[in-house]
Amino acid sequence: MRKVVAAPLPGLDLRQHYGHHQSPAIRAGGLIFCSGMLPIDPQTGERLHGTLTSEAHVIFANLKLLLESAGSSLDRLVQVHALIYDSIEYDVLNRVYRQYVASGPPARTVWTAQIEAGFKVELDVIAAA
Amino acid sequence: MSSRREVIVASLFARDRASTFGPAVSTLVRGGDFLFVSGLAAVDPDSGERVRGTTASETRQILVNLKQLLEVAGSSLDKVVKVNVLLHSMLEAPNMNDVYARFFREPPPARTVCGARLPDDAKVIIECTALV
Numbered sequence: 640m641r642k643v644v645a646a647p648l649p650g651l652d653l654r655q656h657y658g659h660h661q662s663p664a665i666r667a668g669g670l671i672f673c674s675g676m677l678p679i680d681p682q683t684g685e686r687l688h689g690t691l692t693s694e695a696h697v698i699f700a701n702l703k704l705l706l707e708s709a710g711s712s713l714d715r716l717v718q719v720h721a722l723i724y725d726s727i728e729y730d731v732l733n734r735v736y737r738q739y740v741a742s743g744p745p746a747r748t749v750w751t752a753q754i755e756a757g758f759k760v761e762l763d764v765i766a767a768a
Numbered sequence: 769m770s771s772r773r774e775v776i777v778a779s780l781f782a783r784d785r786a787s788t789f790g791p792a793v794s795t796l797v798r799g800g801d802f803l804f805v806s807g808l809a810a811v812d813p814d815s816g817e818r819v820r821g822t823t824a825s826e827t828r829q830i831l832v833n834l835k836q837l838l839e840v841a842g843s844s845l846d847k848v849v850k851v852n853v854l855l856h857s858m859l860e861a862p863n864m865n866d867v868y869a870r871f872f873r874e875p876p877p878a879r880t881v882c883g884a885r886l887p888d889d890a891k892v893i894i895e896c897t898a899l900v
Contacts, residue, residue: 641849641899643875654876658862660869661879665849667899668801672850675880722882753858753883763852763880 642666644673647708648681651701656684664705669768671711675722676702676762677755691728691759695735698762703739711766716745720763722752732760774798776841796841798900803843807854807895808834809888818888823860826892827867835871838898847899848877854893858883864892 644664646652653659653674664673678687678694681704687697699713706712719740723732729749745764754761776796797804810819810826811833819829835845855864861881869876877896886893 641847658865659879659881660865660872660876661851662875662877665875665878667849672878672897674878675882720880753855755858755861755881761880761882765850 640667644671644705644709647704650679650681650684651705652684653677653679664709666709666768670717671706671709671766671768673702673705673762673764673766676705676764677758678760686756686758688756688758691723691731692735694758694760695732695762698760699735699739702762702764706766709768711768713739714743715767716740716764717767718765719745719747721747721749722754722761722763723749724751724754724757724759726751728759772800776803796837798841801900802849803838803841803898803900805834805837805896805898807852807893808837809886809890809893818890820889821891823855823863823891824867826890827864827894830892830894831868831871834894834896841900843898843900845872848872848896849899851877851879851894851896853879853881854884854886854895855881856883856886856891860891 643662644666646663651663654661661674664671676698678697680687681701703713721732776798795806808830810829812819813833838844853864855861
């Protein structure tokens with residue numbers, strides 16, 4: 640069984656705002672697979688460029704909204720891929736990251752990649768449903 | 769004890785199947801209810817040779833091959849839950865997206881797209897997870 644998790648707020652529908660051919664998240668086999676999470680305004684879809692820290696705060700807030708709308712939560716993250724624009728910011732990412740996954744953190748891999756629209760960070764996650 | 773892990777299809781290509789060592793990477797592995805598909809670059813399904821083209825044409829070739837691989841393994845594009853697309857440049861994302869949208873029917877899978885340095889001058893690599 641494969642079910643779409645709809646955008647809980649209109650801004651989180653990247654397909655509507657930017658034409659990305661993707662669902663916000665898919666629930667299947669007891670897991671929730673999220674599309675790459677970006678720092679966008681959850682109401683308007685506007686891109687919120689900033690520092691890696693400010694972008695990560697927006698992303699975690701959006702991820703929380705999306706997961707909770709699907710009956711999951713940040714505490715139920717299983718795996719996180721954190722894409723950052725430059726590995727020099729690794730410690731900066733960790734500082735924000737710790738605030739959201741305090742105890743029993745998920746499996747994680749961080750690497751450097753080119754992120755869409757020149758963002759500094761993107762999170763690609765799987766959570767338990 | 770029954771295994772929850774099974775290599776389903778090592779390769780589409782007779783040449784790989786006949787090789788002494790087999791392909792270095794299993795193309796599809798089943799684990800639990802899921803099929804995990806290795807990152808695919810654009811190859812000609814008959815010869816196994818790499819096809820070099822535009823981001824759009826490489827995307828098309830990869831998705832044609834992916835469709836066949838999934839169907840051989842008893843799954844389909846409609847059962848894909850998550851796709852990761854790696855591009856040689858994020859400037860090419862719209863070129864990939866236009867072709868991509870023709871392969872995945874409603875509702876499309878979750879997806880992450882990023883730019884990365886790809887092996888063998890590939891312009892696109894696509895990996896995915898699907899339900900069996």
